[in-house]
Amino acid sequence: MTTNSVNYIEPTTEELSEGVRLRRKKRAINFAIDVFLIVVSILMLLPLVFLVANAFKTPAEMLSWPPTIIPRDPTIANFSAVLGETPLLRWIGNSIAFAVMSTIAIVATSAVAGYIFGKFRFRTMNILFALFLATAIVPFEVYMIPLYFQAKSLGILNSVWGLLLGYLVMSFGIFLIRQNVIHSIPDELLEAARIDGAGEFWIFLHIVLPLLRGALGALAVLAFFQAWTAFAWPMIVATTRTSYTIEVGLALFQTGFTVDLGRLSAASATVLIPSILLFVILRRNFVQGVASTGLKE
Amino acid sequence: MLKRKRWIFAILAILPTLAIFAYVRLYPIADTLRLSLFKWDILSKNKPFVGLANFRELMGDHLFLDALVNTTIIAFGVLVLTIPMALIIAALIFHRTRSRMAGFYETAIFIPHVVSLVPAAMAWKWIFDARLGPLNALLTFFGIPAQSWLFDPVLSVICIIVLCSWQALGYAVLIYIVGFKNLPVSLYEAAKLDGASGPQSFWYLSIPMLKPITLYVSVVTLVSGFNVYAQAFVLASDAQGAPGRQVRVLVLDMLENSFRNYRVGYAASEAVVLLVIVLALTLIQFSMLRERGKA
Numbered sequence: 001m002t003t004n005s006v007n008y009i010e011p012t013t014e015e016l017s018e019g020v021r022l023r024r025k026k027r028a029i030n031f032a033i034d035v036f037l038i039v040v041s042i043l044m045l046l047p048l049v050f051l052v053a054n055a056f057k058t059p060a061e062m063l064s065w066p067p068t069i070i071p072r073d074p075t076i077a078n079f080s081a082v083l084g085e086t087p088l089l090r091w092i093g094n095s096i097a098f099a100v101m102s103t104i105a106i107v108a109t110s111a112v113a114g115y116i117f118g119k120f121r122f123r124t125m126n127i128l129f130a131l132f133l134a135t136a137i138v139p140f141e142v143y144m145i146p147l148y149f150q151a152k153s154l155g156i157l158n159s160v161w162g163l164l165l166g167y168l169v170m171s172f173g174i175f176l177i178r179q180n181v182i183h184s185i186p187d188e189l190l191e192a193a194r195i196d197g198a199g200e201f202w203i204f205l206h207i208v209l210p211l212l213r214g215a216l217g218a219l220a221v222l223a224f225f226q227a228w229t230a231f232a233w234p235m236i237v238a239t240t241r242t243s244y245t246i247e248v249g250l251a252l253f254q255t256g257f258t259v260d261l262g263r264l265s266a267a268s269a270t271v272l273i274p275s276i277l278l279f280v281i282l283r284r285n286f287v288q289g290v291a292s293t294g295l296k297e
Numbered sequence: 298m299l300k301r302k303r304w305i306f307a308i309l310a311i312l313p314t315l316a317i318f319a320y321v322r323l324y325p326i327a328d329t330l331r332l333s334l335f336k337w338d339i340l341s342k343n344k345p346f347v348g349l350a351n352f353r354e355l356m357g358d359h360l361f362l363d364a365l366v367n368t369t370i371i372a373f374g375v376l377v378l379t380i381p382m383a384l385i386i387a388a389l390i391f392h393r394t395r396s397r398m399a400g401f402y403e404t405a406i407f408i409p410h411v412v413s414l415v416p417a418a419m420a421w422k423w424i425f426d427a428r429l430g431p432l433n434a435l436l437t438f439f440g441i442p443a444q445s446w447l448f449d450p451v452l453s454v455i456c457i458i459v460l461c462s463w464q465a466l467g468y469a470v471l472i473y474i475v476g477f478k479n480l481p482v483s484l485y486e487a488a489k490l491d492g493a494s495g496p497q498s499f500w501y502l503s504i505p506m507l508k509p510i511t512l513y514v515s516v517v518t519l520v521s522g523f524n525v526y527a528q529a530f531v532l533a534s535d536a537q538g539a540p541g542r543q544v545r546v547l548v549l550d551m552l553e554n555s556f557r558n559y560r561v562g563y564a565a566s567e568a569v570v571l572l573v574i575v576l577a578l579t580l581i582q583f584s585m586l587r588e589r590g591k592a
Contacts, residue, residue, distance in 0.1 A: 029495075033389050034398060040386060041405035044463070048412065050431075051420035065434045109314040120307035128315065135322050137579050141524050141548050142568045145555050146328035147321065169318050200306040229413045231527035232548060236556060250415045251531055254422070261423050268416030279411045283404060286411070290471055 048272060054265035055079065062262055078266035088267055090242060091249035095228055097160045098245060102167035102227035103220050109169050110219055114177025115208050119190065129178070136171030141232055148236050158243040166233040167226070173219050176289065180215040181208070218289030221282045228275065246271050329572075332565035339559040351566035361567065364550040367454060371529075371546065372522025374458035379465045379518055380511065386466075387473030388499055403471070410467035418531035421460045422447070425532070453533045453544050460528050465521065469514045476510035477503070509586055516582040520575050524548060547571055 011019075050067060056074040082088055117129040147166060156162040185208060193203050209216075234245040244252070250271065254264050279286060333351055337344040355361050390402050409417060424432050425446040433443035446452045480503065488498045504511075526548035533543035547567065555564035 030393065030396075033393055034396065037386070037389055037393065037398070037402045041402050044406050044409055044466070047420040047424060047463070048408070048417070050423070051416065054423060062429055065431075067431050067434075109317065112310050113314045116307050116311045120303060122304055122307065125307060125311070128311065131323075132318065135326060137575060138322075138326055138572060139520065139524050139575055141526070141551070142572045142575075143322070143325035143329045145551070145561060145564055145568065146325035146332065149561075150320070150325065165321060168321055169314065171322075174314075200303065200310075204310075225411055229411075231414055231530075232552070236552060247413055247415045247527070250419070251527065254415075254419060254531060255534060261426065261429060264419050265423065268419040271413055272416045275412060276408060279408065280404065287403070287407070287471065290468065 048276070051265050051272065052269045054262060055269035056266075057262060059260065059262055062260075078262045079270070082263050082267045082270070085263075086249065086253055086267070087242065088246075088249070088270060091244050091246040092271065094160060094163075094238070094243060095246040098163045098167075098230075098234075099224050099227040101160065101164050103223040105164065105168045106170045106173050106223040107216055107220050110173035110177045111209065111212060111216060112204075113174045115181050115204060115212075117174065118178040118181030119185070119187070129174075132171050132174055136175070140166065144233055144236065147233075151237055158238055158240045160243075162237045163227075163230075163234055163245065166237070167223075167230065170219075170223060170226070173223065176219055177212060177215055180212055184215075185211055214288070218285045221285040222289040225275075225279070225286070329565050329568050332562050333569045334566075335562040337560075337562040339561055344562070347562070351563050352570075354563065355566060355570065360545060361550055364545040364547050365570075367544050368523055368525060368547045370454060371457055371461065371525050371544075372519050374454075375461045375465055375522045376515055376518050378458065378462040379469050380515060382462075383466055383469030383473055383514070384504070384507070384511070387470045387477060388503060390470070391474055391477040392495070403474070406470050407467035409464050414464075414527040415531055417464065418460060418528055421456070421463075422532060425456050447532055447534070448543065450543060456532055457525065457528050457544060460532060461522060461525060464528075465518050469518065472510060472514050473507065476507045480506055512582050512585055516578050519578050523571060523574055526552075 049069060053067075053069050053071060054062060055078055056071045056076070057068070058071075058073065058075050058077070061068065061072060113132070117125055117132075144166065151157055151162045151165050154162075154165070156165065189207065190203060193207055198206075229247065230245070231247050231251070234248045235251075238244055238248060241249075250264075250267055253267065334346060334348060335344045336347045336350070386406065390399060393399055393402075424430050427433060427443065427445040427448070430446070432446065437443050444452055446456050484502060484506075485498055488502055493501070525546050529544050529546045529549060547570075551564045551567040551571070554560045554567065
C-alpha cells in the first residue's frame, strides 16, 4: 500500500516485486469480474436471441437438441404464415398510433404542469402538486374498471381514443419536469425576460421549452415504451380483432391450440426487433429518465 | 398587480392538465372506492348500497384468496430473487465502470425490462415448454426427469417468478448503479487505507449506505409484483387452454369478476384491497426511511 506513495526513497527490489504482484492480482480480479458480467449479460439476452432464432426455424429444427442459435436452413415460412393468419401489421399500427399519441399528450401536459409547479409556487399550486404526487402511488389496475365505463359512455371503446384515455397524464412525468425546472432554469432568467416585457406564454415557449429539451426527450422515451408495453388496459378497452394492440393481439393469438411455437416466435420477433433497435438508439435518454426515478425519496 | 397576473397565468395554464387529470385519474379512483360499497351487476338498473358486504364476501371467496396468495408469493419471490442479484451485479458493473464493456453490460441487463411483455413471455414459454423446451432437455441431460413446468400449479408459479425477475432485474440494477455513483468516494478511500478489502467495503459500507435505495427498489418491485397480470396470462394457461387460469392472480380475478361475471361492485372491492396493499407497502417504506433519518 505505502510503497508506491513514497517516491523520494528508492524502492527495494522486494517492494517493487510486491507492487507488480498486487497489480497482477488486481488485473486477475478485474478479468474474473468481466467474465462473470459477460456471462450474466449473455444469459439475460439468451431467451430473446433464441426467440428470434426460432422464428426462422423449420418445425423439425425446433425439436433438435441442443437448440441452434443460427438456424441451419433459415425459412421465412413462419413469418408469411403469421402475416396471412393475423392482422399483425394492423396491430403494430394500432400500437404505434397509441404510443405516439400518448407520448405527445404526456409530454405536453408534463411540460406545462411541471413548469407551473416548479416556478409558480403559490399555495394553490403546491396543494395541486401534492394531489398529483399522492395519486402516483395508486396503480393503474386499481381504477381501470371505472375508467372503462367512462370510455364506454364516451363511445370510444375499441378505438385508439379509448386506449389513449388511460394514458394521457403521468404523475412521474410532471415530477420529473418540475425537478428539472427547479434545477436548471434560474429565476433571474425569467425575471430578466419579464423586465424586457416578455409575456408569460412567450417565456414558456421560447425560454423554458428549449432548456427542457433533454428532460422532455427522456420523458418522451419513457412514455412511448410505457404505452407500447401496456397490457391490462388495452386488454379490456380494445376487444375487437381490428382494434387490438400488438400485445393483446399476440397474447390472444397464442392461446389458440393450433398455433405452433415457430409462428408465435415469428410474430414475437416482428415486434421485438424494432423495439430493441429503438431502445438501443435511445438508450441514453431512457437511462437518464429511469435513473431519475430513483432520485425521488 | 404583477403577482396577480402571474397567478392568473398559472391557473389558466394548469387548467387543461388539471381537468384531464381529474377526469382520468381522480374520478375513477374515487369511483372505485364508491363502487366497492355497492352491489352492481351491469345488467340490472338498480345499484343497491351494501356497505362492506363485498369485502365480507371476499374473505370467504376461495378464488380470490387463491389469487391473493399466489400474487403475494409471486411478489415476494421476485423481490427475493431480484434485490440481492441486482445489488451484486450493480456493484460489479460500478467497479468496472471505466471499462469499455460497462455500456454493454448495462444495456444487456436492461433490455429485458423494456421489451414488450408478451413477446418476452413467449420466449420463456418456449424455454419452459414440456415437449420442445430447452429447460427439460437440459434436465434430462443431467438425468433429472422432465417436468411439465407450465401445467403444474406450483411449478408455474416458479416460472412466473423467474420471468418477472428477469424483467425486474434491469431496473433494479440501473437504480443501484445510480446509487453507487452517488456514494462518497472518500469513504472508500479511507476504508482502503485501513486495509479493507473490496468485498469488505461492499458489505460494511455499500450495503448500509444504499439502504434507502434498497427500500425504494424493494417497494417498486413488490408493487409491480402485486400488479402482475400479463406474465400469468401468457404463461399459465390451464388444461383447456384458458389463459391465466392455472395461476390465478389478483388483477385477473378482478377483471373476470367485472367482465365475465358482471359483478363490478365486487371487482371494485378487490381493487380496493390491492390499493390497501400498495399503500401499506409505501407507508412501510416511508416510516423505515424516517426512522433511519432520526437514528
